Amino acid sequence: MTLRSLPVGDHGLLVELGSGDEAEALHAELLRRAADGRLPAVREIVPAARTVLLDGLADPGGLAAELPGWEIAPLARGDGATVEVPVRYDGPDLAEVARLWGVTPEEAVRVHSGTEFRVAFCGFAPGFGYLTGLPERFAVPRRATPRTRVPVGSVALAGPYTGVYPRASPGGWQLIGTTDTVLWDAAREPAALLSPGTRVRFVPLDGSSNAVEGPTAREGSRT
């Protein structure tokens, strides 16, 4: 695991790792140490694509010096609570995503709903999780022109990530479906359905372009 510590103001530390999995592994280790009281007091721990930000540290240089000596267990994909999100795969970009993947829309649905996702990190809006799990070859670009309004509950793809819009907002991700699941409710405890580490499965609802669940998607075939 390669690890690089960068300064963030006089009380922060940005730890950069070689991959998203390594960043998730370090984040899990930080949470374990915080729970055991083995981490100095810190205000925020913010995982992201390849980094973990620690803010509000009394001595960021001290922690930076200590980090290279840590034993960090590799990420265990099976850990964490699983959330099922029922989805109508009726998004306006489903056909385009299927075309980019080189499969039919029905097969795109099977691939997506057959994947176990994990919340790598959150951002963009309260309760918006960046979910990883799709193989690299299924990464898709953002739309060239972002939509001025993406409806609440839109299930969307961009780069290697899947996300669900917790509220209506502008957005450039490719929309493949819709869910009625409430991702964010400030009056609920916890307010965010998805937090870093949560495992997620998308369950196709009847009326989706193909509601058949199947573990094997015949990728690459065309109709």
Place this chain on the structure above:
Amino acid sequence: MTDSAFSVERAGALTTVQDLGRTGHAHLGVPRSGALDQPAHRLANRLVGNADDAATLETTLTGCAVRPRRAATVAVTGAPCAVSVDGRPAAWGAPVRVPAGALLELGAATHGVRSYLAFDGGVAADPVLGSRATDVLSGLGPAPLADGAVLALGRAGGAPPAVDVVPHRGVPRELVLPVVLGPRDDWFTAAGLRTLATGGFRVSAASNRIGLRTEGPALERAREGELPSEGMALGAIQVPPDGRPVLFLADHPTTGGYPVVGVVPERWLAAAAQAVPGTGVRFTPLGRVFRGRTAPAASPERAGRG
């Protein structure tokens, strides 16, 4: 029955409920939010006998007018402005007694941007994740004040005021902001970093609670493209593709993909919150807090086996 509440007679350009913000939720995409000029917010609370975390009103340039439905002790701090009760001049920066039903007016800021209005008992909006702050980026917390709205006040009768009157801090003609370089200063050329240190920047009129935008020279990049999303700290100076630095304030996004050339320590951000559009901005890079680039211990490339 007398309501413990106030009505909004004139909301002003943007008046929001603010407190110390909601920390500890950045990993869920929740900005910290809270008063942009925290010393002024705390002072207003102290003047009326509130705890620091009681909610105040934060105005923007044009003040506001409210009518408390119960007698209230109030105090106005932050950007200096004319204060009046039923048309009669009242003190800025000192406790003021407002009878039930009287009109309390805060005029336009004579200098600075944001004034703070504290009521004894505090503004009693419903807290979200432990804070009553309005977050204009994510929409959390109470809506910005609107003409005719009625907001609840907390129960009065806390500790007696600890201070009677406060000196005005003054608003400098030029905003000087120390900067700790990094984490992504290596995304800029030496000339780009010189531009940061010597460039004549001005506060842009597009600034808001999310960030102080600047006008001025563009910082030359050493590399193109975007970073994979990474965590953003309060005070981060993010440089979007146009090269003009944006200083992140309380409602900033928690992650972002543009490089952060440096970070302004938190204690300087209150001054940034009071800098009106057009004010000159000078960034003064400081040394590093610790050596970045490589992990300080030996063999950083193989560090942290896992």
